[in-house]
Amino acid sequence: xxxxxTSTFEAASDAWERWHHISGIEExxxxxxSRTQWLGLGDRNTRFYHRVTQSRNARNTIRRIIAADxxxxxxxxxxxxxxxxxxxFLQGTPAEFEVMSQEQLQELIx
Numbered sequence: 001x002x003x004x005x006t007s008t009f010e011a012a013s014d015a016w017e018r019w020h021h022i023s024g025i026e027e028x029x030x031x032x033x034s035r036t037q038w039l040g041l042g043d044r045n046t047r048f049y050h051r052v053t054q055s056r057n058a059r060n061t062i063r064r065i066i067a068a069d070x071x072x073x074x075x076x077x078x079x080x081x082x083x084x085x086x087x088x089f090l091q092g093t094p095a096e097f098e099v100m101s102q103e104q105l106q107e108l109i110x
Contacts, residue, residue, distance in 0.1 A: 065073045065082050073079055 062079055062083070063074065065079050067073055067082065073082055
């Protein structure tokens with residue numbers, strides 16, 4: 001910003017694009033490296049496998065749920081009951097559900 005010229009801004013833009021491109025390549029490299037490591041060590045009953053699964057379990061654990069009334073549920077049993085309730089709710093069919101035949105559906109579509 002000490003020398004505000006078009007060429008300075010273009011150089012900064014080019015540098016940014018180059019850095020973004022190189023960081024993308026680096027990210028892909030490390031992603032592929034992690035997959036290679038997993039292929040070599042992941043299916044065996046090793047310390048690596050157990051650390052990966054522990055890490056995934058810790059990341060995917062539900063530690064709290066905010067209920068409909070705004071209360072925060074942190075007790076494991078309450079969380080299980082809430083998730084069971086939502087599971088049943090999402091798998092159930094509404095009382096006003098009406099089965100339609102294929103012919104009725106065809107009438108709705110031009």
